[in-house]
Amino acid sequence: MGPKIRACIFDMDGLLLDTEQVYTDVTNELLASYGKPNLPLEIKAQMMGRPGPYAAQVLIDWANLPVTASEYFAETSKRQTELWPAVRAMPGAVELIQHLKEHGVPIAVATSSHRRNFELKSAAHVDTLFAHFGEHIIVGDDPRIPTGRGKPYPDIWLLALNTLNTSLASTNPSHTPILPSECLVFEDSVLGVESGRAAGMNVVWVPDGRIKAVFEGKDEEILGVDGAHIAVDELGHLDLEGYGLPRMRIGELEN
Template structure:
C-alpha cells in the first residue's frame, strides 16, 4: 500500500525529516530509506535509529513523529494509475484481490479513512495488516508470510464457495519496496515492481537482482517455509524456500501503474471497463 497505492511514503519522509531538522540532523537519505520501506515498524525502527543517533529516547522521537503523522497521513492521495487499476481489477469476476501491508491498524486508518471508496475493492476479510496475529513475530517482509496469509484469505472464501483454490504461482504481487519484492518472490508469486524514482536510482544497475529477490534481505530472517516447494517461471520446482533467478521473467519493472498491461497477465478486460 505505502508508496504503491498511496503517497504515504512521502508523508513518512516529511514527518521524519521535520524531527531530524529539529536536532540539526540531515534528512533521511535514500540509501537508508530504501532499507526502511516495506518493513514492519520494529525492524525499520532499528535500522533508522542506528543511523540517526539522535540525542533523545526512541519513545520521545516516535511521540513527535506520530503527532506529525496524525496531521499528514489523512492527506494521503492515490498514486498515478491506481484508481483506474483498482476499479478495473475490482470488476473482473475471475480476479481475486487482497491487500497486504506492513502498516499497522492505527496508521492504516489514518492513511485510508478518507479514501474508503478507493479501498472498497478490498473486502475486510482480505485485508492483511502489519499487526495481523497470523503473521508471526519477526516474520514481516522480506519473509513471505504476509503474502501467503493474503492468499489464504482468498482461498478460505473459495473453499466455502466450492471453488478451485489459487496457487502462489497464479498470484501477482504489486510492490514498490525491495524487501517487498523479495517477500513476493519467496512466496513463489509473480511480482510487479513499481518503485519510487529515488529508490530506483539507489538500485541502479541492480534491477535484475531486485526483481529476482536476490538482494540478500532474507538473510535477516530465518525462513520457516523451508518445506514449501516454490514453482519457477518454467513450471519446474525450484530449491525449497529459495527466491528467483536473474532474468527469469517471473518479476517485471514498471515505472508507473498507469496503462497497466493487463493482457500480459491473462486479464482480458471488457472495453467498457478500460480507458476509452
C-alpha cells in the first residue's frame, strides 16, 4: 500500500504525448547533415527531461557540433513544427486523465516544453486530454520558474502544486493544503524522476522500454529503496487503489 495521494502531476513529452520519437528523428537528420552518427540511446537518455537549451548542449558536446544551442534550435524547430500536430497520445493517457478528472482528483501538467511548443504539440489533444487540466498547466518558460531551475530541480512540480492549492482554496476556504508527500508525479525521464523526488513527491516512472534498458540494474539508484517510487511500463498499468485513488480499468470509459 502506497501513501495516500490527493493530487497527480504529469510530465508531457514521452509521458502523455509520443513526442520523443520526433525529437530523435529530427536530431538524427541534423546529425547526418554534419556527417555524424545517429543519436545513441545513452545520450538521448541524458537529454530527456532537461529544458531545451540544456538538452541541446548535451548533444552539441557529445557530437562536437560546430553550432550554438540557439543555432541548433533554429535548425531543428522548423521541422519539429511540421511534425508536432501529428503526435499521438501515449497508451493509457486519455483514459487515466479522464478517469481522475471524473473522480475529482486534482491534476496538473508540469512540462519542460516552452509555451509555443506546448501549444503545437497539444493542439490535437485539447478536448480529450488537456482541457481536463484547466489552468493547471505549467510550461518550461513560465516566468515564475527562476532561470536555471528547470528539471532536475523541483521548482516546476512545486509550482504546479501551488496552483492546485490556490485554486482549491479559492472555491473552498476550508481546503487543507495538499502536501508534496500527498502528490503523485508521473514521469518518463530519469531527470524527471530525480526532480519529482527532490520535490518530496511520490514518483511513478513510465519509461520507454529502450530507455529503461539503458538503465538496466539501476532501479534502486533511480527510484530509491523505500518503496515510495515505482516503475510501470504503461500509464494504464498502475494500481491506483494502492494510493487510495479510485480504481480504473482501461476501456471502462468507452463502455
